[in-house]
Amino acid sequence: MSGPSTRAGDGGRAVSARPRPGHYRRPWWRGTAAVALAFLLPSLVALTLLRLLPGATALWESLHHTSLLSGRSFVGLGNYLDLFANADFRGAVAVTLLFTLVVNPLQVAVSVALAVLYTRRRMAGSKVWRALVILPIATPPAVSAVVWSVIFRPEGGLANALLAVVGLPPQGFLTSPDQALASIIVLLSWIGVGYWMLFLIAGINDIPAELYEAAELDGASPVRAFLNVTLPMLRRPLSFVLVAATVSNLLVFAPVQILTGGGPEGSTNLLMYDIYSRAYSLGDMGRAQAEVVVLVVITLVIVAVQFRMLRSED
Amino acid sequence: MPTNTSSGPGAPAARADRPAGRTRRRPRTRRALITATGAVVGLVFVVPLLWVLTNSLRPSADTFRFLSPVGWETFLTLTPALDNYTALVGTGLGRGILNSLLISAVTVVVGLVLCATAAFGLSALRFRGQGAVFAVIVVSFLIPFDAIAIPLADLFRDWNLQNTFTGLILPGLGNGMAIFMLRNFFLAVPEELVEAGRLDGLSWWGVFWRIYLPLSRPALMGAGLMLFLFQWQAYVWPLLMGTDAEHVVGPVALANMQGQFSVDYGLMFAGSVVLILVPLVVILSLQKYFIQSVSTSGLK
Numbered sequence: 110m111s112g113p114s115t116r117a118g119d120g121g122r123a124v125s126a127r128p129r130p131g132h133y134r135r136p137w138w139r140g141t142a143a144v145a146l147a148f149l150l151p152s153l154v155a156l157t158l159l160r161l162l163p164g165a166t167a168l169w170e171s172l173h174h175t176s177l178l179s180g181r182s183f184v185g186l187g188n189y190l191d192l193f194a195n196a197d198f199r200g201a202v203a204v205t206l207l208f209t210l211v212v213n214p215l216q217v218a219v220s221v222a223l224a225v226l227y228t229r230r231r232m233a234g235s236k237v238w239r240a241l242v243i244l245p246i247a248t249p250p251a252v253s254a255v256v257w258s259v260i261f262r263p264e265g266g267l268a269n270a271l272l273a274v275v276g277l278p279p280q281g282f283l284t285s286p287d288q289a290l291a292s293i294i295v296l297l298s299w300i301g302v303g304y305w306m307l308f309l310i311a312g313i314n315d316i317p318a319e320l321y322e323a324a325e326l327d328g329a330s331p332v333r334a335f336l337n338v339t340l341p342m343l344r345r346p347l348s349f350v351l352v353a354a355t356v357s358n359l360l361v362f363a364p365v366q367i368l369t370g371g372g373p374e375g376s377t378n379l380l381m382y383d384i385y386s387r388a389y390s391l392g393d394m395g396r397a398q399a400e401v402v403v404l405v406v407i408t409l410v411i412v413a414v415q416f417r418m419l420r421s422e423d
Numbered sequence: 424m425p426t427n428t429s430s431g432p433g434a435p436a437a438r439a440d441r442p443a444g445r446t447r448r449r450p451r452t453r454r455a456l457i458t459a460t461g462a463v464v465g466l467v468f469v470v471p472l473l474w475v476l477t478n479s480l481r482p483s484a485d486t487f488r489f490l491s492p493v494g495w496e497t498f499l500t501l502t503p504a505l506d507n508y509t510a511l512v513g514t515g516l517g518r519g520i521l522n523s524l525l526i527s528a529v530t531v532v533v534g535l536v537l538c539a540t541a542a543f544g545l546s547a548l549r550f551r552g553q554g555a556v557f558a559v560i561v562v563s564f565l566i567p568f569d570a571i572a573i574p575l576a577d578l579f580r581d582w583n584l585q586n587t588f589t590g591l592i593l594p595g596l597g598n599g600m601a602i603f604m605l606r607n608f609f610l611a612v613p614e615e616l617v618e619a620g621r622l623d624g625l626s627w628w629g630v631f632w633r634i635y636l637p638l639s640r641p642a643l644m645g646a647g648l649m650l651f652l653f654q655w656q657a658y659v660w661p662l663l664m665g666t667d668a669e670h671v672v673g674p675v676a677l678a679n680m681q682g683q684f685s686v687d688y689g690l691m692f693a694g695s696v697v698l699i700l701v702p703l704v705v706i707l708s709l710q711k712y713f714i715q716s717v718s719t720s721g722l723k
Contacts (some may be wrong), residue, residue, distance in 0.1 A: 249699075
């Protein structure tokens, strides 16, 4: 770094300011690498130890098998092959896929609908009603799970009491293999929809009013105006919301661990919970780490696709 | 052209403020309809919260009393009592909530210092290899924390950080997203200000402390909120740290109650209300910064 070249980053500020032909003035920010590193060091250490290192150890451990008798041995991709041959893991992948394909379009569609609804200028008190939808976003996921566990109680829960009002028979909710996943989707969307709606409302408010006025002059119906003005103009916030929702829904854990333990009949065994039970209930660390790697890779691919999409638009 | 707008009911009326007689009724019914829809949807979302709040204000024995049939008393009580809240004191749940407060507060203060200095190093100063450092930070926040919580818990076990507040606080400090957001904000600080500060003899720390920080209040609020919510909502990590009664956090203590044989619902709901109310008050009082941080982190 401190070689003869005066371009070296940390040469210090004392380098002679000999006037050169092109009267090139040494920029004020040169020679600040050491200072910058001092400012950056604490965070770099924290991020390396707390984010990158565990990612790296997961990768490393996933290539090894550890047993009490023989210690650690290198098994290559063995853990991954075992994992994909494992019925529980394949079940978890299927459940996660189904969950992903339902929960994300649902949350995005509902939050678009609500964002459009609550930006109608003709609604009286829209700010108040909108605030009611936003209130649940403050609820931590684990708290939402606990609250909804009481609402969903098959006997004497609020949900069945409300169903009785409209004359429907009581349901099993979290105890039913057919309804448990849907019940979890409800309690997650109760928080999620209001959150995603915030981004979309911001996006709608950024759309120039002239575009709507032009559509009105052309005699476009509200539906047409939505399809031809709102949706195209919302492309960026929409694609962001879709990806952010997909990533955060891939990581759903608290409701499964608190409410169903992956059941009944594995119907709510999402990937995050499968990793957790593989690591701690089964004590199968090598394969659990392989599963961590699979989950991280899926997430990174989704985010990379988003970056691609946003970049190609610019 | 105005003659064929009949297919778009009410559309022209929005602009011409008060058109004459006949066309006036339809916008009004439309307005009523839209308002009713908005109100009903809002109420649907708030009903669970209302039910929890009401039940936190009545004795546990009454939790399920007003459900069949559902009536106004299901969601409201005329005799609210704070007994469940005072009963929180001294319980594991009460302890957990206090621990959550402590962990979140320390994380916000220390985390803000770490993230703001790092953002300063990435924006005010320029050096070779900056791109590489920036890439490390971006990669670190693209890796979802919950996914790597299990390998990290293994490391923390080796480092003897289990069952310590340090172990609970540390993962909240390295927040690449907050650094990224602050850096974007810092980049907008005019170079002339920095130059002037340097000429006046300010050290780099002085430039950071006297120029950047005072100019960046909104971004700091947004980043602080991010750090706070990360810790307040944490569940996977505190669970993995195998916290004993002394180090348990609010959400974990609440979830532990749920699995028990006989549940004190009044207490559980009071704890839930506190765990929801704290972030709610923070979000509402920082609403402006929250929306700002949400939109800058997401859209730019």
